[in-house]
Amino acid sequence: MSDTPKSDFIREIIAADLASGKHATTITRFPPEPNGYLHLGHARAICLNFGIALENAGSGARCHLRFDDTNPEKEEVEYVESIKADVKWLGFEWGDNLYYASDYFEFYYDCAVHLIKNGLAYVDEQTAEQIKDTRGNLTVPGSPSPFRDRSVEENLELFAKMRAGGFDEGTAVLRAKIDMASPNIVLRDPVIYRVLKAEHHNTGDAWCLYPMYDFAHPLEDAKEHITHSLCTLEFEIHRPFYDWVIENCPVPAKPRQIEFSRLNFTYTVMSKRKLLTLVKEGHVAGWDDPRMPTLSGARRRGIPAVAIRKLCEKTGITKFQGITDIAQLEFEIRDYLNTVAPRRMAVIDPLKLVITNWPEGQSEDIELDNHPKDPAMGSRAVKLSRELWIEGDDFMEVPEKKYFRLGPDRHVRLRGGYIVKCTGFEKDDSGKVVKVLCEYLPGTKGADAPEGVECRAAIHWVSAEHGVAAEVRLYDRLFTVEDPDAAEGGFTSVINPDSLKVIQAWVEPALAAAEPETVVQYERLGYFVADRHEHQPGTKPVFNRTIGLRDSWAKK
Template sequence: MDNKKEHPTENFLLKLISQELEQSAFGRDMCTRFPPEPNGYLHIGSAYAIHSNYTIAQRFNGTFHLRFDDTNPLKEDIEYVHGIIEDIKWLGYDPEEHIYYGSDYSNEIYNAAVTLIKHGKAYVCDLTPEEVTEYRGTLTEPGRNSPYRNRSVEENLELFTKMKNGDYPASSKVVRTKIDMGSPNLNLRDPVIYRIIHAEHYRKGNEWCIYPMYDFAHPIQDAIEGITYSLCSIEFKDHRPLYEWVLRELEIPEPPRQREFGRLNLTGVVTSKRFLRQLVEGGHVDGWDDPRLPTIRGLRRRGYTAESIRSFIEEIGSIRNQSTVDISLLDHCLRQDLKAKTISVMAVLQPLRVIITNYPDNDTELLMIENNSENEALGSREVPFSKIIYIERDDFMEQPSKGFHRLSLNIEVRLKGAYFIRCEEVIKDRDTGEITELRCTYDPLTKSGTGFAGRKVKGTIHWVSESHAVKADIHLYEKLLLDQENPKDNEDWTTKINSDSKVTLKDVLMEPFVEHAHREPNFQFLRHGYFCLDKKYTTGERLVFNRIVSLKDTWSKR
C-alpha cells in the first residue's frame, strides 16, 4: 500500500461520519466503544481499532468506552481484563471512568430476547449444532426452516424460561431469530442468539447458564450505553444487517450506527488471536509478552514506545479494506521516536581483547562522551578508559578488504571519545589460529576534544574498558514467521516458524553506565541498534537486554 500519510481531511471514516451527521445528527453526544473479549491480550491490530474509535470520539468532542464482551464463560479470565485495561492506558487511549462489562447487561439482553419471542421474531430450536449448520445452507443454496420454527409464542417463552433455570444440558437448545432462511446473507438465516453454557463466569459466578451471542448482545449493549457509532473492522460488514435488524425489531430510538474500517495486518506477523493462542499454549514463544509477538505486552517488553505505535497508526491513515502493511514502517516510526531521546552507550557483543602497550599500567581516565549526538540537552557522561580494552571482533581485519576502514595491522583508528590507536601485533591461538588479542599503541596527543595534531583517520570504533566492563546477556530478535503472510487455516503453520527468530548472546561487555538501565528505559548501543532492559529476566546479578530494532531503516529510503 501507499506509505504516504493520509491527511485527516481525507480520512474516509471521518468524512463519512461528518456527512452522515450533517444529514441526520444524533440528539446525544458522540460516543464510541472498543469491545474486546477478555480471552487473550491486545495486539497491534487491536491498537488500530482502539485508535479509530478513540480519535473519532475526540474529533467530535465525545466519549470513548471500553466495554468487555464477556458473555462466554468458557474462555474469559480476569487476568485478561486487567491486562487489557493496562495496555490501553499505556497506549494513551485512557477510557477513564468509562469501563463497562457486557455481563452487567445480562437482564436487559435476556428481556430483549423475550421481547422478540413475544413479537414472533424468535424461537427455541432443538436442532444440534451440526444440524443448525446443515439447515443453514451454503452461499449458493438457500437454507431450510427448522422444524421447530413455528412453535407458539407461549411454548417458546416456557422453553426459554426453562433454559434460563438450568433445566436442559449444554447445547441441547438454542434461541434463534426468525428472519429469512433464504437470505443471500448467511448471517440473516435465523441466527442463534442464545445458547446454554453450564460454566462459572469469572464475574457473575453461576448466576446464569444461558449466554447471548455477540451479534445479538452487541447492538443491545451499544444502545444501553448510548453509543452513536459502532466502529469495527471490515469482517463485520456482513453482520451489519443483523445489527440493524435487532435494533429495529426492539424499536430502539436513534439507534447506533455500525460502520466498518479495514483490518490491519503486518508482514511476517501473526495477528490472529487464535494463532497467537496456539503459539503461546504450544510453547513456541515465551508467553503473551514474548518480544517476537505483536501483542501490546510483547511490544512493550521488547521496548517499543506508545508514541511510536500511535505514530505508526497515524502514518497508515484510515484503511477502507483489509490491508497488509510492511512492518518496517513500524520500525521506522520507532527509530524516529527514539533517535533524539535515547542515550547512546558502548557495548561489545563479540569481544576482542586489546592491550595498549604504551598506556600506564594502573592508570584510569574518565572521559566525557556525549549522550546523544542529535540532542545536546541529554548532556554527557563519564566513561572509564584504561590499558586493556575490548573492541568488536569484526572491527579488526588482519588483511583488510577494500573499503574496510576500521582497525588493521599497522593501521590507525580512532576510539570513540578517546584516542587514536595503531595495531602493532596480532596474537593468535597456537592450535586454532584464532585471533585472541591485539597489541596496540596509542597517541596521547589525539585525545578527543583536544585536537588531533592535524592528523585524521578514516574510522571510529567503540570499545569498553576491561576492568570496568559490565557483563550482560542480549536477546536479538528477527521475524517469528519465515513467510510474509499470515498462515492459512489448512496450513501446518508451525513449519513456518523462524528457528533463528531469537538469538541469545552471553557475557556481552558494556560500559558501566548501563547499570542505570533500571531508570533509563531504552538505550542505543552504538552501531548495534536500540535496546531495552528485559525486566522479566533481569536479576540483581545479571542484566538482560532485548534489541528493540536495528539502526538500519529501510522504510525511510523508499
C-alpha cells in the same frame, strides 16, 4: 498525540451528524473480547475510537472501554487486566467509562423474551451439526427447522427452562426467526443464545445461558447510547443482523455500525487463535514475548507507543483491505528513537584489546555526549583503561577492501578517545583471534591524526575493568516469510529459528543502574531496552534489542 487534523470517511460521517443535529455529541467504544492479549492490529481501532472522542471533546464526546465477555469458556481475568494496561500504554484513557457486556445479561435476556413474544425467536432442539447442514449455501436456501413454528407459549417455557439449567449443553439453542431463504446467510435464523455450564469471570455461576456475540453486541451499543459503532470489515456482512436486532428489541438508542479495514502486517499472524497456539506450544515465552505482535510484546521489546500511533495515523482509515509492510512500523520506531534515545557503548561480540603502552591500573575519564544532536541531554564520563572490549568484527587479520577498522599495523580511533595502532594479535588453539594488541598515540584525544597516520574509522569500546557483564537478547522477526498464514506447512512451519539469541555482552556501568523500560542506542549496534520484568537496577543488566540501526532484512 498529533495536532494535525485528521480526515477520513468515518470522521466525515461523524462531522455531518454533528452538523445536522442528528447527534449532540459522539460516543464510540472499543469492545475487545478478553480471550487473549491485544495485538498490533487492534491499535488502529483503539486510535480511531479514542481519537475521535478526543477530537470531539468540546461537544462532550467520549469513548467507552467495554469488554465483550459473553463467552466464559475462553475469557480470563488475565486478559482483562492486560487489555486495560495496553490501552493505557498506547496513550488513551476511558475515565469512568469502563463497561462489561456481562453486566447486561438480564437486559439481553429480556430482549430475547421480547422477540419470542413477538414471534421473532424460537427454541431449536436440533444439534449444531443439523443446524449447520440446513442453513444452505450461497446458491441453496436454508431449510426451516422442525421446531420453527412452535407457539409463543411453548418457546417462552422452553427458554425459561434453558435459563434454569434444564437443558444440557448442545441440546437447545434460541434462534432469531428471520428468513431461511435470505441471500445473506447471517440472516438465516441465526443462533442468539446457547447453553454453557461454565464459570464466568465476572458473573460466576449465576448464568448457564449465554448470548451470542452478534446478538449481544448491538444491544450493548444501544444500552450505552453509542452513536457510531466502528467495526472492521469482516463485520460488514453482519450489519443487517445488527440493524435487525436494534429494530426489533426494546432498546434506548439506535447506534449506527460503520466498517473500516483492519490493520494487518507482513511477517506476522494476527489471529488470537494462532497467537494462543504460539504460546501454548512453547514457540514463544508468553503473550508478552518481545517477538509477539501483541501490544504487550511491543512494549517489552521497547517499541514506543508513539511509533505505533504514528503508523496508524499515516496508514489512515479506509475500506481497502490491504497489508502493511512491517518495515513501515520499523521506520517509525527508528525515526522516533533516533531523536529521544540516549547513546551508550556496549559490546555484544566481545574481543579483548590490550593497550600495551598504557600503564597498568591507570584509567582516564573520557567525556561523551549523550546524544550527538541534542546538547540538552548532556554528557557522561566513561573510564578508559589498559584492557578494553571491542566488537569482534572491528578487527580483521587480513582486511578486505574498504574495511577501515583494525588490522595489523592499522589505526583506529577509540570512540571519544585516543587513536590506537594494532601491533599484534593472539589466537587460541582453534585459530580464532582472542586478543588484539595496540599502542595508543599520546596527544590524539580530541585531536586530528598526526601527519602520516591514516585513521579513517572510530570504534566503540567498553573498559574490561569498569564495564559490566549484561545479558542481551537479540530479537528478530518471528517468521521467515511475508505471509506466514499462506505457508504450505502451516504458520508454525516458517518460524524463524534465529528469532532469539541470548548472549553475554559488556556495557557501560551506567546501564546497570537504568530503570526497567529505559531505551538507549547501543552505538553502532541498534536500539535496546532494559527488560520491564527481568532487569533490576543494581544487578546484572538484562536488555532486549528493539531494532537495528538499519533493516538487515532488506537484502533477503
